[in-house]
Amino acid sequence: MTDSKSRPDRVAAHIAALPRSGIRDFFELVIAMDDVISLGVGEPDFNTPWGIREATIYSLERGRTNYTSNLGLLSLRKAVCEYVAKDFDVRYDPEKECIITVGVSEALDLILRAVLEAGDEVVYHEPCYVSYPACISMAQAVPVPIVTHKEGQFRLDPAELEKAVTPRTKAVLINFPNNPTGANIDFAQKQAIAEIAVRHDLLVITDEIYSELTYGERCKSIAAFPGMKDRTVFLHGFSKAYAMTGFRIGYACGPHDMIEAMMKIHQYSMLCASIMGQEAALEALRRGRNDMESMRREYRIRRNVIVKRFNDIGLSCHLPEGAFYAFPDVSSTGLSGTEFATRLLQQEKVAVVPGPAFSRHADNHVRCSYAVSLDDIETATSRISRFVAGLTA
C-alpha cells in the first residue's frame, strides 16, 4: 500500500496558494437542497435563440466538424471585427488583430500569460469576477485590487487607479458592465482611465462581456479613445448577450503583437475553439440581433422589479446600469453577507451569492442574479421580505 503521507507535495506552490472559489463552497450547500429558488446563477435563463441553434445543427449536417485556423474561422473574425467597429467604434484587422477563444475566460488567461512576468503587477477593481486575481496569480504576477464602493455605485475611481500604479504595474484590467455589481462607467470615466494608461504607459485589458446588456446610454469602448488602440486588448464573447454560455466562444481584439503572442499559447494549449461554437457565433452576429435586443428588454424589466423590491424591503440597492446582477447591501439586517446568504438559504430556500465570493471587502453585500423568470424574482423577493421581517421582529 502506498501511503499518501509519504508522497512528495506535487502541487506547485503558486497553485496551492490559490483560494477555492467562494462560489464553489456555496454551490455545494445549495445542491444538497431541493426546491431552491436560485438567484445565484451567472448565466442567462433563456435558451440559445432557436435560429442560432438551428444554424449550428445545419453546420453539423454539412460535416463542419474539423479544426479551424488557430485564430478561428476567418468568416467569424471578419464578422466580429465588423461588429466591434460598428458597436464599439474601434477598427481591427480580422487577419491580424483578432483571435477566437474558448470563452472570455480563455482570452483573459491568454493575454495575462502573454504579457506578465514574475513580479509584474496588474491593477484591477473589486468586487469582480472570481477568476481575475486567480488568473493574475497563475501568470506569476501580483494582483493589485482597487476596492470600489456602493457610495460610488461601484465605479472605478480614476484617482484611486492612479494611486495604485507603481513602476511594476504592467496592466490594468477593467470589467464594465460589472459582474457582480452591475456597475458601468461613462465616457468621462473611460477618458480619465485612458489618460492614466497613456501617462503611465500601461496595457489596458477590458472585459466587455456584458456590454450589450447596458440599460442606459451605451458608450464606445475604452479601446476607441485617443492613444488607446495600441495599448488595449478588448475581450468579448457570446455567452451573455446571446445566451450561449455552453458554446464557449469568446474573442480578443488588439494590437497584432498581443494577438500573435496570445495565439502562440492558444495554439499549443487549445489549438482552436470548437467549430460548432464558432459557426453558432457567426449566426449570432449575422441574424441574432433582434433576439439579443428582446432579451435585453426583458432583463431591464426584471432589474426594475428586483431593485425596487430590495429597496422596499430595506436592503439598500443601487440601480445597476448593466449586466444582470443586483448587489444589495444587507448590513441593515445586522447580518454579514455570508450569514445572510446562509440563513436565507436554510430558512427560505432562496440562494444568493455572498459578497466575499467577489471581494473580501464586500461582506455587506450579496449578489442576486436577475437572469431568472419574473415569477421566480417575485417569489424570491417575497421570501426575502419575510426573512428580513423575521430578523427584526
Place this chain on the structure above:
Amino acid sequence: MNTDDMDQLLSQLRRNARLPASQLAERLMMSQEAVEKLIAECEAEGIIRGYYPLINEDKCADKKVRAIIEVTVRPERDLGFDRIAGNLAKFNEVTDVTLVSGSYDLQLIVVGDSLQDVAGFVSTKLAPIDGVQSTRTHFVLMKYKEAGFQLEDNEEYDRLKITP
C-alpha cells in the same frame, strides 16, 4: 403619451394582459397611477381593443372546428377591399379577417361545430356573396404556436444552481 412607455406597456400586456397595474408599475419603473392613466389612454384611443385568454383548443371539452379560408375578391371602385372585408367580418362564424398580398386577397378564420357546419357556411353564406370570386378551405388540424406562445412546451432546461 410617451411612445417608449407605451411600447413597453404593450409588450408586457401582450405577454400577460392580466398583470395588475401595481406589477406593471414595478416593471416599467412608473407610478401605479401613471400606468393606469396610460392604459386608459390606450383604450380610449382604440390602441388596445380588448383582452382575451390564450386557450389551447385541443384541451377544451367543447371542441370546435376551425378553418383557414383563402378568399379571392373583386375589388370595388373607390372602396377596394374594404366594404367586402367589413361585411365578411360581421359574420359571427368569422373570427379573423386579414387582407394579404399574393395569390388570394382575404384570409379568414371560420369557426363551427363540425366540418359540415363550416363547409355549409362557406358554400351557403360566403361563396355566394357578390364580389367573392373563389374560396379555398383549409381545416386546422393542430395548432403549435399562437401569439408568440408555444402551446406545448417541448424544451427541457437544467441549469446549475450557482455559477460565477
